[in-house]
Amino acid sequence: MTFDEARALFPVLERFAYLNAGTLGPLSRPTLAAMEERLRFDQEQGPDDEVVTTDSEHPGLLLALHVAGVRVRVAEVAARPTADALQAILSCITPRTKLLALSHVLWTTGQVMPVHELKRESGLPVLVDGAQSVGAIPVDVDELDYYTVSCQKSLCGPEPLGALYVRDPEQLGVGIPSYFAQKSLEPDGTFVPADGAPRFDSGWLATPSLAGLEAALAGAPEWRFDRAVEMAEVCRGALRGRFELIADGEKSTLVSFVAPGDAAKEAARLYDAGVIVRDLPGTGWLRASCGWWTSGEDIDRLVAALGA
Numbered sequence: 001m002t003f004d005e006a007r008a009l010f011p012v013l014e015r016f017a018y019l020n021a022g023t024l025g026p027l028s029r030p031t032l033a034a035m036e037e038r039l040r041f042d043q044e045q046g047p048d049d050e051v052v053t054t055d056s057e058h059p060g061l062l063l064a065l066h067v068a069g070v071r072v073r074v075a076e077v078a079a080r081p082t083a084d085a086l087q088a089i090l091s092c093i094t095p096r097t098k099l100l101a102l103s104h105v106l107w108t109t110g111q112v113m114p115v116h117e118l119k120r121e122s123g124l125p126v127l128v129d130g131a132q133s134v135g136a137i138p139v140d141v142d143e144l145d146y147y148t149v150s151c152q153k154s155l156c157g158p159e160p161l162g163a164l165y166v167r168d169p170e171q172l173g174v175g176i177p178s179y180f181a182q183k184s185l186e187p188d189g190t191f192v193p194a195d196g197a198p199r200f201d202s203g204w205l206a207t208p209s210l211a212g213l214e215a216a217l218a219g220a221p222e223w224r225f226d227r228a229v230e231m232a233e234v235c236r237g238a239l240r241g242r243f244e245l246i247a248d249g250e251k252s253t254l255v256s257f258v259a260p261g262d263a264a265k266e267a268a269r270l271y272d273a274g275v276i277v278r279d280l281p282g283t284g285w286l287r288a289s290c291g292w293w294t295s296g297e298d299i300d301r302l303v304a305a306l307g308a
Helices: 003-007 029-043 059-066 082-090 115-122 207-219 224-239 263-272 296-307
Strands: 050-054 071-075 097-103 126-129 146-150 162-166 182-185 191-193 254-258 278-280 285-289
Touching: 050 059, 050 082, 059 071, 059 097, 071 082, 082 115, 097 115, 115 126, 224 254, 224 296, 263 278, 263 285, 263 296
Parallel strands: 050 071, 050 097, 097 126, 126 146
Antiparallel strands: 146 162, 182 191, 254 285, 278 285
8 A cells, every 4th residue: 555545545634734643643434434334233223223212302312313323203292291201202112113212301391201111111221311310300220221421410520521321231232442442352353342331431531520520429418309309499489470481390400481582692691690591492491400509599589680
């Protein structure tokens, strides 16, 4: 292979003078192709296989489902009472369904999905997005197959830490192996996966971030869950009658309501007033996320700023 032939293998060199291999080396076309092929193999999904999710999932889950090469069936739950969610999701299951993938707490409405009931009723593998549940409400993974954790939300840890619970690591292929994924390696790249969870490690994690997370976990009071739900209900009570609440009556820590004007502009205005909430794109809603640290004064400031 000549120099020109070797150089032509790297797509990035068609656009850049790439002089940064000390940080990240360029990926060649054969490397990218091998990664894609292995990912498809380990996913063990075909174009006729299906995954069932809901109509109120975060892009962090939806985008991954889209590129998995499966058909995605969407259960409508956001516009229905939470009590109807179980049947709505079960009704989307077909003989081709291989996985249920959904949030424990919907990031838009705050509805708590019946993830354990879905597992028991369907018998299918269940993947749960725990971004809005872990640290906010009590969580017991129990018989669930996969459960993700976002450490920077209600756990109050630093970015970009997260976690993945896998009930049976030995049965899940390693789609994107790192150095830590293997306990033995052959010259052709064949490897024996590490035992248990380490096979899924993506690389070194910054020790200051880990120290920060450990401190955040140790500092969470025992009464955190009851207090967080209580303050969310205080928030709903303060907004009820003034604004249209979304999924009123939920026992989660997320309180969504219809903004009095343009939601994005209203969120920015509230920020300038010293109150931080977020708008939910495409809905016209604002969302207040309460925690065990939330005070009555915080709720009063929100109400006052909304009425200003």
